[in-house]
Amino acid sequence: MSDLLAVTDAGLYCSQGDFYIDPWRRVPRAIITHAHADHARSGCGRYLCASPGTLVLRSRVGSSAPIDSLRHGETLSINGVEVSLHPAGHVLGSAQVRLSHAGTTWVVTGDYKLEADPTCAPFEPVECDVFVTESTFGLPVYRWQDPAAVATEINDWWRANRDAGRTSVLLAYALGKAQRLAAAVDPSIGPIIGHGAVMKMVDAYRASGVRLPPIDRVPPRARKMGGGRALVIAPPSVAGSRWLGLFGETSVAMASGWMSLRGVRRRRGFDKGFVVSDHADFPGLLTAIAASRARRVLVTHGFTDTLTRLLQERGVDAAVLPTRFTGEAAPDAAVAERDDDTQDDTTDMSEEAPV
Amino acid sequence: MKRFTDLYWRLDATSSTNEKVDSLREYFAAARPEDAACAIRVLSGGRQLRAVSTTLLRQWAAEAAGIPLWLVEECYAHVGDLAETLALVLPHPGPDAATTGVGMGLAECMRTTIEDLRGASDQQKRLVVERVWQLLAPRERIVWHKLLTGGCRVGVSQTLVARALAEVAGVDPAVMAHRLMGTGVTDAESYAQAMSSEPTADDARRPYPFFLASAIECEPSDLGPTSDWIAEWKWDGMRAQLVRRGADATLWSRGEELVNGAFPEVIAAAAAIPDGTVLDGELLAVRGNKLLGFAAVSKRSGRRSVPRKLLEEVPCIFVAYDLLEDDGADIRGLPLVERRLRLESLVPLPCTAGAEPAASEAVGVPFETAASPQPRLLHSPCVVGNAWDALAAARATSRGRGVEGIMLKRRSSVYGVGRVRGDWWKWKIEPLEIDVVLLYAQAGHGRRAGLHSDYTLGVWHDGRLVPVAKAYSGLADAEIVELDRIVRATTLDKHGPVRVVQPTQVFQLAFEGISHSTRHKSGVAVRFPRIVRWRRDKTPSEAGTLADLVQLIDAGTIDASPQPEMTP
Ligand SMILES: [Zn+2]
Ligand SMILES: [Zn+2]
Numbered sequence: 069m070s071d072l073l074a075v076t077d078a079g080l081y082c083s084q085g086d087f088y089i090d091p092w093r094r095v096p097r098a099i100i101t102h103a104h105a106d107h108a109r110s111g112c113g114r115y116l117c118a119s120p121g122t123l124v125l126r127s128r129v130g131s132s133a134p135i136d137s138l139r140h141g142e143t144l145s146i147n148g149v150e151v152s153l154h155p156a157g158h159v160l161g162s163a164q165v166r167l168s169h170a171g172t173t174w175v176v177t178g179d180y181k182l183e184a185d186p187t188c189a190p191f192e193p194v195e196c197d198v199f200v201t202e203s204t205f206g207l208p209v210y211r212w213q214d215p216a217a218v219a220t221e222i223n224d225w226w227r228a229n230r231d232a233g234r235t236s237v238l239l240a241y242a243l244g245k246a247q248r249l250a251a252a253v254d255p256s257i258g259p260i261i262g263h264g265a266v267m268k269m270v271d272a273y274r275a276s277g278v279r280l281p282p283i284d285r286v287p288p289r290a291r292k293m294g295g296g297r298a299l300v301i302a303p304p305s306v307a308g309s310r311w312l313g314l315f316g317e318t319s320v321a322m323a324s325g326w327m328s329l330r331g332v333r334r335r336r337g338f339d340k341g342f343v344v345s346d347h348a349d350f351p352g353l354l355t356a357i358a359a360s361r362a363r364r365v366l367v368t369h370g371f372t373d374t375l376t377r378l379l380q381e382r383g384v385d386a387a388v389l390p391t392r393f394t395g396e397a398a399p400d401a402a403v404a405e406r407d408d409d410t411q412d413d414t415t416d417m418s419e420e421a422p423v
Numbered sequence: 424m425k426r427f428t429d430l431y432w433r434l435d436a437t438s439s440t441n442e443k444v445d446s447l448r449e450y451f452a453a454a455r456p457e458d459a460a461c462a463i464r465v466l467s468g469g470r471q472l473r474a475v476s477t478t479l480l481r482q483w484a485a486e487a488a489g490i491p492l493w494l495v496e497e498c499y500a501h502v503g504d505l506a507e508t509l510a511l512v513l514p515h516p517g518p519d520a521a522t523t524g525v526g527m528g529l530a531e532c533m534r535t536t537i538e539d540l541r542g543a544s545d546q547q548k549r550l551v552v553e554r555v556w557q558l559l560a561p562r563e564r565i566v567w568h569k570l571l572t573g574g575c576r577v578g579v580s581q582t583l584v585a586r587a588l589a590e591v592a593g594v595d596p597a598v599m600a601h602r603l604m605g606t607g608v609t610d611a612e613s614y615a616q617a618m619s620s621e622p623t624a625d626d627a628r629r630p631y632p633f634f635l636a637s638a639i640e641c642e643p644s645d646l647g648p649t650s651d652w653i654a655e656w657k658w659d660g661m662r663a664q665l666v667r668r669g670a671d672a673t674l675w676s677r678g679e680e681l682v683n684g685a686f687p688e689v690i691a692a693a694a695a696i697p698d699g700t701v702l703d704g705e706l707l708a709v710r711g712n713k714l715l716g717f718a719a720v721s722k723r724s725g726r727r728s729v730p731r732k733l734l735e736e737v738p739c740i741f742v743a744y745d746l747l748e749d750d751g752a753d754i755r756g757l758p759l760v761e762r763r764l765r766l767e768s769l770v771p772l773p774c775t776a777g778a779e780p781a782a783s784e785a786v787g788v789p790f791e792t793a794a795s796p797q798p799r800l801l802h803s804p805c806v807v808g809n810a811w812d813a814l815a816a817a818r819a820t821s822r823g824r825g826v827e828g829i830m831l832k833r834r835s836s837v838y839g840v841g842r843v844r845g846d847w848w849k850w851k852i853e854p855l856e857i858d859v860v861l862l863y864a865q866a867g868h869g870r871r872a873g874l875h876s877d878y879t880l881g882v883w884h885d886g887r888l889v890p891v892a893k894a895y896s897g898l899a900d901a902e903i904v905e906l907d908r909i910v911r912a913t914t915l916d917k918h919g920p921v922r923v924v925q926p927t928q929v930f931q932l933a934f935e936g937i938s939h940s941t942r943h944k945s946g947v948a949v950r951f952p953r954i955v956r957w958r959r960d961k962t963p964s965e966a967g968t969l970a971d972l973v974q975l976i977d978a979g980t981i982d983a984s985p986q987p988e989m990t991p
Contacts, residue, residue, distance in 0.1 A: 208490055209498045209511035328511065330435070330565075331503050331872025335900065374497050381491065 072149070072167050072174045073200070075390060080176065080200075084169050085149030087116075089176050099151065101178025102162035103128045104243060116144075118153040120189065121161015124243065124272045140189065156180035157191030158346050159244030160273055166194050175360060176200040181345065182352040183215050187247045187278050193359035200389060201357060203370030204347040205325050212325070212349045219252040222342055225321060226257050226299050233296040235315035239304045239338070240323045243269045244346050246301045247280060249323060253299060255281040261294055262286075263302035263311075290314055307338070325349070357384070426454065427462055427529040428563045434577055443579055447587030456611035456618075457530040463608045465529075465575050466584050473573035474540040475548050477505055480572065483549055484509040487556065500920035503872025506568030510561045537571050582632070582841040592618040600632040600840050630664035630675040631701060631747050631755065632840045636830060636847035643831065643850060644811045653759060653834055654806040654814050655744055656777070656826040657849055659936070660707035661720045665741055667693050667700040668751075674706075674741075676724065682706075685726045688734070689741045692799035696769055699751030703838075704743035704803065707776065714777045714825035716936065718950065742774040744803035744830075747838055755838035762838070766802055773804035777824035821852045827935065828852040854933035854951075855975055857967040858958055860888055861928040864910040865921045867895070875910040875922065876903050878954070880932060884945070884969035888926055891945045891972065892934065897954030906957075929961040930954045937975050947972050 073080050079091030087097040092106075096113035103117075103125045110129040117125050119137040126135060138144055140163070143152045153163035158179040165176040175196040182191050212218075222238070229236040240246045242265040250260055250270070262270055262283045270283055283301075286293060293314050294300065300315060304322065312318055322338045325345030333341040348356060353375065357365055366389040367376045379386035433446040447466075451459050481499075485492045495512060502508040527535075536555050540548050552571075559567055569575035581603060582596075589599035602608075602617045646652060662677045672693035676682050683690050686706060696702075708719035719737050723729060746766040747755050754762060806829060808814035818829045828851035836846035859880035867876035877895050881888040898906065906928065913925040933955045940948035947969070 207498050207501055208488060208494060209502055209508060211511070211515075329502055329872060330507055331868075334435075335871065335874075374494065378491070378494060 072169055072172060072198070073176070082149060082167060085146040085151070085167070087146055087149075089165055090178065097146075099153075099165055100125060101156065101165060101176065102159055104159070104179070104241075107178060116151070118155075118161050118163035120276060121159075121163070123276045124159075124161050124269065127268060127272045128243075140192075154194045155189035155192045157182060157185060157188060160188045160247070160276060160278060162188060162244075164192075164194055166196065172197050174198045174200065175362070177202055177356070179204070179347055180356065181348050182355060183212060185215075185248050185346070186251045187244075187273060187280075191356070193356065195359075195361045197362060198364045198366060199357060199360040199362035200366045200368060201353060202347065203353060203367050203372055203375045205345065205349050206353055206367070206371035206375035208350045210325060210328055210345075210349045211351060212343060212345060215252065215344075218342055218344055219254075222249070222252070222321075222323075223254045223257060225319070225340055225342075226253065229319045230258050230297045233317065235294045235296055235298050235300060235318045237300045237302060237306075237312060237315065237318045237320045238323060238342075239307060239320065240266075240301060240344075241346075242266045242303045245323060245344065246270070246303075247273050247278065248346070249344065250280050250283055250301060251278075253281075258297035258299060259284055259294060261298045261300045263300070263306060265303050266301050286314065292316065307336075424527050424529055424532040424559075424563065424567070426450065427458070427465075428566045430462070431566045431577060432562060434579055440583065443583055444587050444590075447579065447584060448590050451588055451591045455528055455530075456614045458528040460608050460610050460614040461530040461533055463584060463588075463603065463614070465570065466577050466579055467581055467603070472538075472541065474537045474571055475552060477572055479545060479548070480509060480552070480568070481505075483552060484513055487553065488512045488514060496919065500866055501873055503866050503868045504565075506565045506572065506574070509568055510564035513556055513561075513564065516557055516560055532567070533570060536567070580841070585632075588618065592620065594620055596840070602629070630666050630673075631703075631753075631838070633662065633664070633677050633703070634745075634839045634847065635842040636832075636849045637842060637844050639831065639848040639850045643814065643848075646831065646848070649809060649811060649814065651834055653763065653832045654808060654817075655803045655830045655832070656806060656821070656824070657828045657830045657851060658705040658707055658742060658803065659714060659716050659825060659827050660705040660742075661717065661724055663704065663706050663741065664747070665689065665693055665696075665700075665702040665704065665743070666748075667696050667702075668698060668748075682724060684728050685723050686739050686741070687729060688739060688799050692741070695800065697750070699748060700746070700769065701748035702741070702743040702766070702770070703745035703747055704741055706739055707742055707774075708737045708739050709776045709797075710738060712776055712778070716825060716938070716950075718938065718948070738797065740774070740776075740797070740799050740801060742801050742803045743770050745838060758835045758837070759832055760834040763805075770800055770802045772798050772801045774801040775804070777826055818850060818852060822936075851935075854935055854955075855937065855949075856931060856933050856955070857882065857971055857975075858929055858961060858965065859892065859932045860926045860963045860966045861906075861910075861924060861930065862888060862890055862926060863921050863923055864906075871903065874903055874907045876907070878930075880930060880952075880954075881926075882945075882967045882969050882972065888963070888966075889945045889969060891943075891947060891969070892932060892949050892952035894930075894932065894952045894954050898957065902957060926963045929958040929963055929966055931956040931958055937972060939976060945969060945972075947976065 072084060073082050078088060078093040078095050080089045087099055088095045089099045090101055090107040091098050092109060094111040098112040098115050100108045100115055100117045103121060108125055108128050115125065115129065115133060115135045117135060117137055119139050122135055122137045138153050140155055141152060143150050148169065150168040152166045154166060156162040156164045156178055158181055162178060164178060167174045173196040175194050177200060179202055180191050184190065226236045238249060240249050246266040247270060260281060260283045262285065267285050270280060274280060296316060306312060307320060319339045321340035321342055322336060323342045323344040325343060325347060326332045327341030327343050363385060365379055365384055365386040367386060368389040372388040376386045376388050430446055430450040434443055437443060454462060481495050482492060485495045490512065498512055499505055499508045536551055540551060555567060556564065582600065585600040585603050586596050589596040592599065608614050608617050664675045666673045666675065672690050674682050674686055674689060706720055708715035715737060720739065722737055723733065723739055743766060746762045746769065749765050806814065806817050808817055814829060821828050831848040831850055833846040859882055861878055862881045863879040864875035865877040867874055877893065879890050880892050880894060881890045909928060910922055910924055913927055914922045915925055916923040932952055934949040934952040936950040938948050939946060
């Protein structure tokens with residue numbers, strides 16, 4: 069019996085159903101796990117996503133793109149392949165894609181995390197025969213702390229900055245992490261200000277029914293903002309840009325899973341690093357893999373070789389899903405100075421290899 | 424232990440000198456004396472003992488974490504720091520870690536969990552290590568691992584430590600720097616002495632803090648008339664102070680290590696200078712009239728005693744260029760010109776090694792003859808030149824002499840502490856250069872952890888590329904990131920953390936010297952290699968050849984190998 073999915077030039081393809089999952093080229097029919105730029109390309113003929121993510125995806129691929137949606141768990145048959153979408157816990161609307169055909173079930177996770185996140189539905193284990201998992205943080209040095217403890221750290225840092233009259237600038241990806249952080253911090257400490265790219269996604273989240281604390285916009289031609297008390301949430305690309313000049317004296321922190329490593333923290337030159345990721349940590353990957361009860365595991369972008377070897381040694385039938393992109397997820401993927409594009413930066417490139 | 428860990432991370436988190444001194448001052452003001460003494464030892468970067476081998480630590484950590492050893496190694500290659508890798512892979516500590524971990528001071532912690540482990544059986548060591556792992560949080564474990572494996576390096580200079588301690592003790596920073604030199608502070612008692620506002624009794628053997636020169640940043644002619652300056656050769660040896668006080672003589676390296684055992688001929692010769700003398704100068708290896716270079720001196724420097732064969736193969740001398748103490752008085756505050764006059768009367772023989780034979784005859788001091796034994800104690804003569812052009816011409820002869828260029832010291836300068844810009848300049852000769860091809864890359868450490876930033880570079884020989892140098896520095900951060908991507912994309916093979924890459928990238932490599940070497944496969948050894956430029960405009964076929972390098976040796980540079988032999 070042939071596989072349900074294969075890697076082609078355009079992306080992960082299901083020939084039985086004639087559709088792609090997160091294609092990297094324009095294709096007639098695409099199922100999208102979530103709206104991060106490396107998973108959702110514009111210009112496809114027709115999109116399918118989980119219904120909580122429709123508005124977020126719409127803001128990424130354009131208002132005229134035809135987007136179909138499925139409620140979590142609802143089934144649709146595409147050319148005889150049963151398709152359903154299940155929460156992945158990564159960002160709002162992120163889904164694992166379950167495919168069932170001729171008695172075989174596959175699950176493609178997209179990106180996922182197991183930690184609680186008030187801004188999206190929690191990861192739901194789905195049993196299957198073949199489990200296609202990401203491995204962004206597939207090394208045992210990556211283990212996340214309790215989200216509440218990290219929120220306390222961020223609040224303490226914000227409060228100390230406020231007391232010193234410094235604006236706190238928290239760098240986080242504009243889609244997902246920015247909203248998650250806004251929902252996690254203590255808004256009684258001071259005002260929260262969102263960068264334009266962040267606010268675009270905040271609007272999409274609110275329109276989708278996610279409750280977020282009040283977040284101020286930066287008005288055009290603003291001269292000065294926040295008065296040294298605010299928490300500014302902005303995409304990483306603003307680091308070192310003139311835009312930060314709006315806020316007077318600042319303390320700049322980065323929120324990313326890569327901040328686990330001292331070398332990365334030092335190299336990036338931030339005042340502070342918070343270990344927060346929307347990807348599964350190493351124990352999380354192993355937990356999800358075990359919960360899938362899959363007889364075969366295909367490991368994709370991230371530490372593919374390492375995780376595959378470990379699974380094989382533990383008796384799992386595992387293999388690397390050979391994509392065109394074989395680079396390891398480098399902590400510095402986004403460091404190589406991008407141009408000073410502070411207007412729209414919703415790409416989560418810093419946490420993943422492009423797939 | 425928690426307090427020291429906090430200090431470690433505070434120092435790690437800032438690059439501001441003032442913040443570092445603030446952190447140090449707060450630490451020392453609150454620390455118990457025995458902990459403070461211990462901290463000084465660690466901060467001064469002195470030689471640390473490795474209580475447990477890293478091989479064993481990796482095995483134990485792998486087992487404690489329930490993962491295979493190869494996975495620990497993969498993590499290490501990714502993280503770039505073993506102490507941190509192990510701290511992160513280990514299970515999180517038990518709930519009582521917060522209370523138990525705090526109680527032990529640095530000194531007690533080092534004594535009971537590190538020093539007592541020396542000589543213990545592997546099983547005993549393992550019990551202690553596993554107990555400590557359960558007590559410490561990851562950030563404390565990192566510091567403890569570094570202490571345990573003898574690799575705790577903190578980014579503070581001795582000068583900053585002295586400054587902070589001086590503020591706490593209320594004494595002059597220079598006095599404190601002096602007290603910290605050598606075997607200064609080892610325990611609570613000596614710490615209390617160092618912190619006392621009274622002069623201490625045990626000053627007798629201590630060297631002075633070294634005064635350091637900076638690389639010249641302008642045209643020498645911008646320094647004003649040559650008459651304001653004294654020019655000396657920049658010797659290619661090891662900086663040292665020779666302290667002659669009371670009954671004995673002591674020789675101190677710049678790393679504050681006592682190196683008496685490594686240079687017995689110099690110690691013997693020091694008997695000839697009067698009590699109450701401190702000389703600053705350079706240990707040089709010399710055979711006949713020929714300077715053997717730094718590589719040769721370093722064969723001697725690490726030893727407690729020197730075998731006769733090595734004494735004969737690498738004879739060493741001390742060339743003094745400054746007098747810091749004369750007749751028991753600290754004269755560092757006198758102008759250099761005055762100190763030099765006194766130096767030349769105490770140590771009358773000038774060092775003429777490296778000069779053309781004709782020139783040394785002209786000076787009238789035969790360096791070594793069969794009749795008279797080789798003098799071991801000499802002074803560094805002034806390089807004479809009444810115009811910058813003349814000095815530049817003298818500097819141009821440096822490579823042939825086996826020296827590194829010229830030192831320019833202001834005639835009126837006092838002997839300061841540490842690196843103070845303005846009075847002492849290094850005017851080194853331009854480096855040698857060759858274009859090389861990237862062959863292997865390895866992940867770096869510290870700031871560059873996880874990036875392939877250690878490079879092995881090669882040149883052409885018989886139609887193949889042969890490695891000739893390893894270089895770690897010289898590229899901008901953004902270039903390193905970019906090159907890291909190229910390395911990953913062009914990897915042909917992996918050997919542990921080392922990647923063999925397709926030879927596609929060319930770099931301009933600068934180095935200070937080159938010699939024949941039997942230890943290197945290529946048959947040559949380059950000194951202080953570093954990448955100066957990424958030659959994106961060149962293809963590997965345009966890189967240099969081994970013959971080019973050999974030609975540089977034959978062009979009359981130093982020869983550090985006792986038996987110059989080329990492996991074919
Ligand atoms: Zn994503
Ligand atoms: Zn992704």
